[in-house]
Amino acid sequence: MPSKEFETLPNIYLVGPMGAGKTTVGRHLAELLGRDFVDSDHEIERKTGATIPWIFEKEGEQGFRSRETVVIDELTARKQLVIATGGGAVTQASNRAFLKQRGIVVYLYTPVEIQLLRTCRDKNRPLLQVENPEKKLKDLLKIRDPLYREVADYVIETNQGAARDLAQRIFNLIIAQNLPK
Numbered sequence: 001m002p003s004k005e006f007e008t009l010p011n012i013y014l015v016g017p018m019g020a021g022k023t024t025v026g027r028h029l030a031e032l033l034g035r036d037f038v039d040s041d042h043e044i045e046r047k048t049g050a051t052i053p054w055i056f057e058k059e060g061e062q063g064f065r066s067r068e069t070v071v072i073d074e075l076t077a078r079k080q081l082v083i084a085t086g087g088g089a090v091t092q093a094s095n096r097a098f099l100k101q102r103g104i105v106v107y108l109y110t111p112v113e114i115q116l117l118r119t120c121r122d123k124n125r126p127l128l129q130v131e132n133p134e135k136k137l138k139d140l141l142k143i144r145d146p147l148y149r150e151v152a153d154y155v156i157e158t159n160q161g162a163a164r165d166l167a168q169r170i171f172n173l174i175i176a177q178n179l180p181k
Contacts, residue, residue: 006033009178011076011103012170014084015148017141019118020108021163022084028167030082039084043071052086061088069094076102087140090147100151104178106170107152109145112137114159 012029014022023039030037041052044067048055055064069092075083076098083103089095099105110118115137130136149155154173158166 006035006175007080009033009104009174011079011081011083012174013076013099013103013105014082014108015090015099015105015151016087016108016158017110017115017137017144017148018087019115019137020087020110021118021158021166022108024163025108025158025166025170026082026084028164029170032167032171033082035080035082037082037084038075040068040071040075040089041084041086043075044068044086047071065092068092072098088144090144090151096147096151104174105151105153106174107148107155108158108166109148109155110158112141115141 012033012035014020014026014029016022023042026039027037044055044064045051048067050058052064055067059067065088068086068089072085072089072095075081085095085099090099112134116134119133119137154170156166156170156173160166161169
């Protein structure tokens with residue numbers, strides 16, 4: 001149940017690369033705010049009954065991105081949520097607009113070395129099923145980092161502290177700057 005104390009805050013959206021910890025941090029942040037948490041990738045899987053790798057295989061990245069835009073539009077239209085977006089959600093201009101206009105956006109900046117450590121064994125990441133995942137992560141960050149920064153109200157580095165600590169830092173920052181004194 002949403003907390004009455006924080007009901008004036010808009011939705012909070014976590015953006016960043018794969019391996020940034022958006023889902024884990026998002027769950028902790030939602031708990032602190034007394035809000036529901038939604039991972040947009042999990043929502044796509046729930047709605048389609050298919051895994052992300054399967055969608056990529058059958059429809060390609062563009063097919064997945066189309067589905068992602070529909071889900072992000074629906075989720076950002078709801079209230080009192082903390083939402084973790086997929087790493088590539090910001091590549092679509094419409095998604096960036098939904099996020100920027102409908103809530104507070106937090107970019108979880110994560111260096112490639114940490115992304116690689118956190119994702120190296122995860123077969124559920126279609127874009128990393130390549131010969132050189134480190135190069136792929138560097139290439140993705142080069143393209144996406146400016147887009148994450150474009151939509152972000154806050155940038156938080158994820159290489160300092162556990163997920164619960166990061167959620168607390170985000171909570172403190174957002175509360176300090178967005179609630180009436």
